[in-house]
Amino acid sequence: MELTRLLDPSSVAVGVEVSDKESLLNAAIDLVADRKGVLDADAMREAVFEREKTMSTGVGKGLGLPHAKTAAVNGILAALVVCKNPVDFESIDNEPVRIVFLLVGKQDAKSQHVRILSRISRMMNQKDTRDRILAATTSEELLSVIEEVESQLN
Numbered sequence: 001m002e003l004t005r006l007l008d009p010s011s012v013a014v015g016v017e018v019s020d021k022e023s024l025l026n027a028a029i030d031l032v033a034d035r036k037g038v039l040d041a042d043a044m045r046e047a048v049f050e051r052e053k054t055m056s057t058g059v060g061k062g063l064g065l066p067h068a069k070t071a072a073v074n075g076i077l078a079a080l081v082v083c084k085n086p087v088d089f090e091s092i093d094n095e096p097v098r099i100v101f102l103l104v105g106k107q108d109a110k111s112q113h114v115r116i117l118s119r120i121s122r123m124m125n126q127k128d129t130r131d132r133i134l135a136a137t138t139s140e141e142l143l144s145v146i147e148e149v150e151s152q153l154n
Contacts, residue, residue, distance in 0.1 A: 003119065004147045006078035009139040011035070015084045024087050025052065025066055028102035031079035043072035044104055058091025062134075063124050064100040067117060069107045076105040076112060082133060082142065099124070099133055123149050 011031045018024045029048055033041040047070035051057070057066045079102040086096030101120050105113040123129055129149050136142035 003078065003116070003123075003150055004143070006076060006116070007080055007143060007146065009143065011078060012080040012082075012139045012142050014082045014136055014139060014142055016081050017084045018087060021052075021087060021089050024064070024081065024083065024089070024097075024100060025049065025102075028066065028079045028081045028100050031081070032077040032102070032104065035077055037073055037075040037077060039074055040072040044068070044070055047072060048102070048104065056090040056092070058089035058093075058097055059121070060091055060093035060095065061124065061127075062086070062095060062098050062130060064089045064091070064097040065103070065117060065120060066100065067103040067105075067113070069105050069110065069113060071107055073104050073106055076103070076109060076116065078103050078116070080142065080146070082136065099130065119150075119153065122153060 013031060016027050018027055029045050038044055047068035048066055051068040052066055058064050081100045083098045086098050089097040091097060103116055132145045136145055
């Protein structure tokens with residue numbers, strides 16, 4: 001499944017000002033909390049925070065990939081947040097993050113969930129992609145970057 005099918009201007013945010021990891025996670029969750037397919041927004045939020053307690057999803061290179069599988073959603077939801085300033089995310093490389101991809105899926109969509117996380121990782125492994133994402137000034141520009149980079153993966 002392509003990210004461009006999961007993201008739209010209302011599920012991405014550029015220049016978000018937050019000061020800590022909790023606020024950053026909440027900002028990402030808020031982008032999808034009222035979407036079709038969310039059966040229980042509070043339970044979805046709780047699932048993301050519980051997963052984060054297990055182990056930080058700060059994967060390095062300024063990227064956070066918070067994710068959860070939960071019965072609180074029907075389908076797969078994604079959000080993308082680009083922070084104005086770096087935020088401590090307890091990342092594996094001890095570097096703060098500015099880019100956060102949130103992925104929340106229903107419990108029985110495990111293989112699809114893993115494929116999407118892998119796709120995000122492949123895209124974000126390229127420094128040029130990260131730089132272009134950080135340079136985007138609007139949601140539309142950000143989505144355009146994602147669409148272009150994703151088309152090169154196929």
